[in-house]
Amino acid sequence: MPALVLYASFLGSRCVVETVSQGTFFCPDCGQAPYHLQRVRRVLTVAGVRVASLEAIGQHVECQRCRGTFRVEVLNISEEQVEAAFEAEYYRAIRRTMVLMCLADGLIARSEVNTIAAVYQSLTGATLTREDILHEIALAQEEGAEVEQYLEGIAPQLNDASKEMVIRAAYMVATSDGEFQADEQALLDRVGRALLLDQTELTNLVMKMLREQAR
Template identity: 30%
Template sequence: MLIWGFKTIFRTLSGGVFHCPRCGGDRQYHLKQARRWFTLFFIPIFPYKQQGTHVECATCGGTFHDTVLQGATSAQISAQLAQGMRALAVAVLRVTGMPSTAARTAAAGAVAEAGVTGYTVAQLDADLAGAPVDLPPILVPLGDQLQPQGREWLLSRAALIAAADGGIGSAERALLDQVGGLLQMTPAHVIGVVETAQRNVPRG
């Protein structure tokens, strides 16, 4: 009795780290290609038809369309957040004109909090003396990737820096409005975050 049929066999093409939607964090993945094989007595004889690729999480075993690899990993987002806060701190202080010690200290603290370990006022002063930074290419991707809480955090830290001198001037406020727009926040949302930050500025 002749027994023949078809069987799908998966081949691993590559691997790496991705943000797993099911696990909710960075995980190892395998990019796999499915192919149908003609079988004889359950033994694969020759390939029949290629069926495409998918991504498989090495932790939970979930499978996803390979477009999931286009998303940033948590580590990449963290690095972009640190870069964004560093650029934003410098931009706010430059708009201020002659930033006080309090403003520079607040800026250095915000950058360190964002993930630039050991960032100091001296490093901030070096950044201030450097070339101007174009904010849109840095902040627009963050607006796409951050959750609302992350966008609020970034804008609130910028507002705290701006208010550290005792108040937020018109030029600083215009910059904060621009930042909110780049982060895909509504004008009303921006107002709420900025006003809350102003109330939370350390006094004395």
């Protein structure tokens, strides 16, 4: 194998999270709590070892109590405004991901609306009404983004725990009929890549969910 090709095969990149600052803030989910302001940066690797920092691709605020992640603007508004305007980013990501997955074939059946509501309650403990889901569908159709495009845009605002919740939602929707078909597996792979997960991380998470399902 030519030396240049061999060298190129060891080159890669991954994302790392850096803590920029920390303090206390009013968390929309759990009240007054410590936070870390975190920057997501892409780094160059050789044989899996970090050798250089590349561009920063986003940042988010992570609550150190509940581990929820929020947009940076949460640090600059009052407690009352937080309660009115903010919710955990992964709540929003879960809703939109499920809707976009169900919209992949062009429409959402009544049974899929029921599935979205059940999965959302299972993962978050919150209730989605039929009207809430129809509103989310209308927003998704208006914006026109596919699931990968949407997730690529918000991935830097989600921590690992939030990404796992989104993957769980996608998996539960994909397997709601009791099967996990090849096209559904391929879609879940694309969801994982859009969330900046490598194949090993995604495979381990899917295997974890399969083991839980088998209990």
